[in-house]
Amino acid sequence: MAGVLYDSTIPYDRDFFRSLARIVEKEPWLTRDKAMIDPLRTLGICKGEPFDPGRALEETFDAAAQEAHAYLDMRYEAVFDPPFAPGTRWALPAVPEVVEGMPNFFASTEAYPIDGRAVSYSLAYFSAKHLGAGQYYLMAIRDAAGDALDGSETYRLRVPANAPVTLYWSATAYDRETHALIRNVARASRASTSPGIVAEPDGSVDLWFSPHVPAGREANWIPTVPGRGFEVLFRLYGPEKPFFEKQWVLPDLVKDQLP
Structure with missing residues (x-):
């Protein structure tokens, strides 16, 4: 059947x-x-x-x-201002009232952020009870120049070396309109644990978001669809102190040419 x-x-x-x-x-x-x-x-x-x-x-x-x-x-769009780290486009896609209310199921009698919850649940399928303790999420919908991410273009995301995580990190592309995984592509994400992932000599990792496979970097490729906007969710599992203190900062996506 x-x-x-x-x-x-x-x-x-x-x-x-x-x-x-x-x-x-x-x-x-x-x-x-x-x-x-x-x-x-x-x-x-x-x-x-x-x-x-x-x-x-x-x-x-x-x-x-x-x-x-x-x-x-x-x-x-408004939840990306201010960003997680000054001068970047990455942000936790939730208003503070939602982040504060999730661990206690919005127990406060003085706040019940209906609109804020609606925004979060329009793009997420769960509520993290201990956000930051075991995982943290950053999302970007624009590149370094401030332009919306376009599935027709090629972008490079350089993940700096020595990411402050006890487990691993991952980057996933989602459809901008639906916030769901991009349809009809070979895969949705790459992680520090992905088989064959290629690191640069300094330990950083270049991830490529493009409708075309980068030569010699297929293991680092996350496919997109021409004509569709997309967004990127960067997950950190087991984030450590240097991340929260902004000693390690994730750069923005930049338009680039495939290698």
């Missing part, structure tokens, strides 16, 4: 509301969720009742979801 593919990307159209109605029907209301019972009822989403919005309301759902997508994307 052929396997069934599951599309984990967020549907920014009427399908989002259909999915929401299914969740409301199947899941119990938590105390913090109850404030949404009446607002959702005005959309025709009510536990125990069939969800049948009709054509006119579905068209409204399409427009509303697209507007929400644009709003989240605008908020997403």
